[in-house]
Amino acid sequence: MKRTANDGSFKKGNVPYNKGTNISSRKHHTRKGVQGFLKRSVLMIAQDGSVAREFESVAECQKYLGLKDRHSISYAIKKQQLCAGHKLLYEDDWSPLGDYRWRPTIGRNIDGSLKKGHPWSSLYNSRMSEEMKEKRRKASSEQSKRMADDPNSKWGKGVQKPILCITTGIRYESIKQASSQLNIPANYISAAILRFGTTKGLKFRNI
Numbered sequence: 001m002k003r004t005a006n007d008g009s010f011k012k013g014n015v016p017y018n019k020g021t022n023i024s025s026r027k028h029h030t031r032k033g034v035q036g037f038l039k040r041s042v043l044m045i046a047q048d049g050s051v052a053r054e055f056e057s058v059a060e061c062q063k064y065l066g067l068k069d070r071h072s073i074s075y076a077i078k079k080q081q082l083c084a085g086h087k088l089l090y091e092d093d094w095s096p097l098g099d100y101r102w103r104p105t106i107g108r109n110i111d112g113s114l115k116k117g118h119p120w121s122s123l124y125n126s127r128m129s130e131e132m133k134e135k136r137r138k139a140s141s142e143q144s145k146r147m148a149d150d151p152n153s154k155w156g157k158g159v160q161k162p163i164l165c166i167t168t169g170i171r172y173e174s175i176k177q178a179s180s181q182l183n184i185p186a187n188y189i190s191a192a193i194l195r196f197g198t199t200k201g202l203k204f205r206n207i
Contacts, residue, residue, distance in 0.1 A: 042077075048101060163175060163207060167201070
């Protein structure tokens with residue numbers, strides 16, 4: 001009779017290849033023949049593809065990067081994404097023949113934070129001090145008042161912003177006017193402007 005992996009017929013002291021492991025589990029880093037889970041060394045890869053730093057475990061890498069949890073590290077490695085502005089890789093997945101060169105994400109600083117002019121992420125906002133938050137609130141309020149008092153400013157709710165239909169060369173005083181004359185929903189036009197695409201075969205741009 002053919003023995004199965006865990007039919008209980010193994011000699012005392014021998015560990016079957018899948019005992020203590022769950023192959024269907026999402027804990028994909030489980031190794032065969034080992035009880036429980038092992039630590040996996042993590043490598044920090046420089047932009048030229050070389051190994052910049054080595055960590056004995058994900059927890060050690062988490063402390064070095066100053067992250068609140070280690071799941072973001074394992075998720076970034078699994079999806080091959082940057083984590084806090086760094087490229088990470090498990091040591092057992094590294095090969096001397098591999099090309100691990102990478103470039104920073106456009107629009108982000110070297111630490112992974114968003115550059116000026118981009119929306120602030122909720123995670124970065126939660127790390128700001130109350131003093132910095134108050135400083136940003138005052139700066140935003142002053143800028144809003146200054147732009148609202150400017151008669152030539154197009155900023156503010158309800159202000160009509162002219163658009164140009166590049167396909168036909170016709171200028172419209174607002175998206176609403178273009179929508180009524182062309183019989184195209186206004187959200188179609190605004191979405192086409194944001195994605196630099198077309199709607200109903202027409203291309204629009206803000207003036």
